[in-house]
Amino acid sequence: MIWVVAGTRDARQLIEKLEQKRIKVLATVVSDYGEQLLRQQASADLRIFKGALTPEGMITFVQTQQVRAIVDATHPYAQVVSSALIDVARQCQIPYLRYERASSQLPEAERLKVAATWDECLAWLQQLPPGQGVFLATGSRKLPDLVPALQAMGHRPVVRILPDPEQVALCLQMGLSPAQVIAMQGPFSADMNRAMFQQVGADCLVTKDSGHVGGALDKIEPALALGMDVIVVGRPSLAYPEMTDDAQHVLNWVAHVLEQPAR
Numbered sequence: 001m002i003w004v005v006a007g008t009r010d011a012r013q014l015i016e017k018l019e020q021k022r023i024k025v026l027a028t029v030v031s032d033y034g035e036q037l038l039r040q041q042a043s044a045d046l047r048i049f050k051g052a053l054t055p056e057g058m059i060t061f062v063q064t065q066q067v068r069a070i071v072d073a074t075h076p077y078a079q080v081v082s083s084a085l086i087d088v089a090r091q092c093q094i095p096y097l098r099y100e101r102a103s104s105q106l107p108e109a110e111r112l113k114v115a116a117t118w119d120e121c122l123a124w125l126q127q128l129p130p131g132q133g134v135f136l137a138t139g140s141r142k143l144p145d146l147v148p149a150l151q152a153m154g155h156r157p158v159v160r161i162l163p164d165p166e167q168v169a170l171c172l173q174m175g176l177s178p179a180q181v182i183a184m185q186g187p188f189s190a191d192m193n194r195a196m197f198q199q200v201g202a203d204c205l206v207t208k209d210s211g212h213v214g215g216a217l218d219k220i221e222p223a224l225a226l227g228m229d230v231i232v233v234g235r236p237s238l239a240y241p242e243m244t245d246d247a248q249h250v251l252n253w254v255a256h257v258l259e260q261p262a263r
Contacts, residue, residue: 003067011073012041033164058088069095069257079236098243101211112230130154135202140167147174158200194222204229
């Protein structure tokens with residue numbers, strides 16, 4: 001059994017390819033919405049487990065589900081989960097492969113800054129004049145840190161999140177008005193992003209290096225064209241034992257793993 005730790009669009013596409021090869025896959029996601037998206041794309045036979053696992057829970061999962069190998073297809077910024085998975089694979093003596101979308105080739109522009117950390121991102125936001133409309137295309141996990149900080153600086157945050165009731169509730173609990181919350185499922189074209197930035201009066205975009213699959217340039221380029229400041233938070237650094245951005249490489253790797261005797 002191959003354990004694919006999912007949660008991204010490219011992970012869902014990878015699972016579909018593995019199933020087409022008749023490879024038995026176990027997939028894990030952390031939310032109801034993540035499970036719903038995966039169910040829409042996968043076969044009815046796919047076994048999906050929902051919920052966050054502790055490192056101890058991961059080891060138990062590997063043992064009870066007879067996992068032969070781990071394919072880590074989590075988000076590029078989920079370094080805590082990836083680090084735990086690497087340790088679990090080492091302890092359980094099973095192969096681990098990191099499948100991660102390629103980084104974006106960012107344009108050179110005076111208004112574009114790349115922050116190494118979220119703290120550095122906030123430091124740059126602090127330097128902007130008060131009252132800026134800051135468009136947060138960062139996902140929901142960092143919002144509890146970013147939104148209160150921006151409000152304290154006197155800025156007006158606008159967040160774009162998945163249409164997940166829990167994420168919407170979180171935004172409202174932080175004091176955001178409905179006009180400051182865009183709950184939509186991507187991908188978004190450059191034209192759509194441009195229209196959204198104009199509609200909400202955004203002066204600054206904060207986003208991640210989400211690669212081509214995540215539509216990074218489709219956000220960054222229209223923002224720069226509108227004269228907005230852009231802050232891209234760089235990917236965390238992690239020493240993966242083995243890593244690829246090629247789905248075919250994953251398929252070949254899995255096939256090789258399954259050719260070996262089970263431990």
